[in-house]
Amino acid sequence: MDVDSDLNTRVTAVQSPRVAHTGVDCFVVIYAPSHSQLGRRYTLERAATTIGRGRDNDIVLLSDCVSRQHVRIERRTNGLYSVDLTSTNGTYVNDSVNRIAEHALRPGDQLKVGDTILKFLSGSDVESQYHELIFGMTITDGLTNIANRKQLDTQLNDEIIRSRRHNLSLSVLMLDVDHFKRVNDTYGHQAGDAVLRGLATLVKKRLRPSDTLGRYGGEEFCAILPETTLQGAARIAEELRALIAGHTFVADKQEIKATLSIGVGTLSPGIPIDALYKAADEKLYEAKRTGRNKVCC
Numbered sequence: 001m002d003v004d005s006d007l008n009t010r011v012t013a014v015q016s017p018r019v020a021h022t023g024v025d026c027f028v029v030i031y032a033p034s035h036s037q038l039g040r041r042y043t044l045e046r047a048a049t050t051i052g053r054g055r056d057n058d059i060v061l062l063s064d065c066v067s068r069q070h071v072r073i074e075r076r077t078n079g080l081y082s083v084d085l086t087s088t089n090g091t092y093v094n095d096s097v098n099r100i101a102e103h104a105l106r107p108g109d110q111l112k113v114g115d116t117i118l119k120f121l122s123g124s125d126v127e128s129q130y131h132e133l134i135f136g137m138t139i140t141d142g143l144t145n146i147a148n149r150k151q152l153d154t155q156l157n158d159e160i161i162r163s164r165r166h167n168l169s170l171s172v173l174m175l176d177v178d179h180f181k182r183v184n185d186t187y188g189h190q191a192g193d194a195v196l197r198g199l200a201t202l203v204k205k206r207l208r209p210s211d212t213l214g215r216y217g218g219e220e221f222c223a224i225l226p227e228t229t230l231q232g233a234a235r236i237a238e239e240l241r242a243l244i245a246g247h248t249f250v251a252d253k254q255e256i257k258a259t260l261s262i263g264v265g266t267l268s269p270g271i272p273i274d275a276l277y278k279a280a281d282e283k284l285y286e287a288k289r290t291g292r293n294k295v296c297c
Contacts, residue, residue: 031142
């Protein structure tokens with residue numbers, strides 16, 4: 001992978017976006033290695049807009065996961081198209097695990113360029129879409145599209161209050177992908193991201209509508225299970241463990257297997273939020289210490 005000689009000079013920020021006006025198509029950064037990039041908006045008014053690591057691009061993404069000339073956005077008579085410029089790590093759209101050569105952009109599409117995700121906004125109400133998106137980013141993890149840590153804390157606090165008021169059970173699962181660094185080292189960070197997205201989708205489908213799944217940090221997830229006893233939570237955790245263990249993730253035509261270690265905690269009198277997290281987290285690390293790909297509660 002080619003890397004610019006001045007890549008480690010991080011003082012120079014990504015070029016400031018031009019101010020977007022109502023009705024102007026734009027990209028908004030919804031996931032990036034640097035939090036300072038989140039929410040940046042880039043208008044797409046030119047006939048062609050280039051994205052890459054090189055400083056001669058219209059949108060500069062300073063990351064060694066991004067090629068010097070990575071992708072070009074072309075304005076044609078029938079709309080905007082993203083055209084991959086034979087980038088090293090490829091360009092992806094939405095949840096697809098296959099690289100795109102060319103793609104007709106539709107409103108709401110998510111373009112993955114290296115370790116950055118840009119969301120395409122288009123139409124007469126771009127401004128309202130932008131503000132709605134920014135609000136969503138305060139409670140949602142941009143990579144997996146599930147609750148972020150801040151939203152998890154809020155939701156768990158609400159559930160603890162409700163459970164105590166009505167004398168209801170409440171349990172929490174802490175889930176961690178086993179040997180995730182090995183996945184990144186073997187298949188690349190793009191594949192690792194695809195595994196996290198796919199895993200979040202699978203787990204969320206198995207959970208109930210009343211449950212909350214969030215990304216606790218890195219490759220660690222948390223599931224809040226209202227009105228669920230320790231025994232019920234353990235049963236759900238085992239189903240999730242078996243579900244992931246039996247699934248084959250696919251990223252850029254590579255088949256990847258992954259397993260989960262899961263810790264289960266339940267609400268007890270007087271326990272604060274952090275203590276409930278800690279109870280499940282301690283069991284998670286017990287599962288990891290005693291062999292991984294298992295549930296401890």
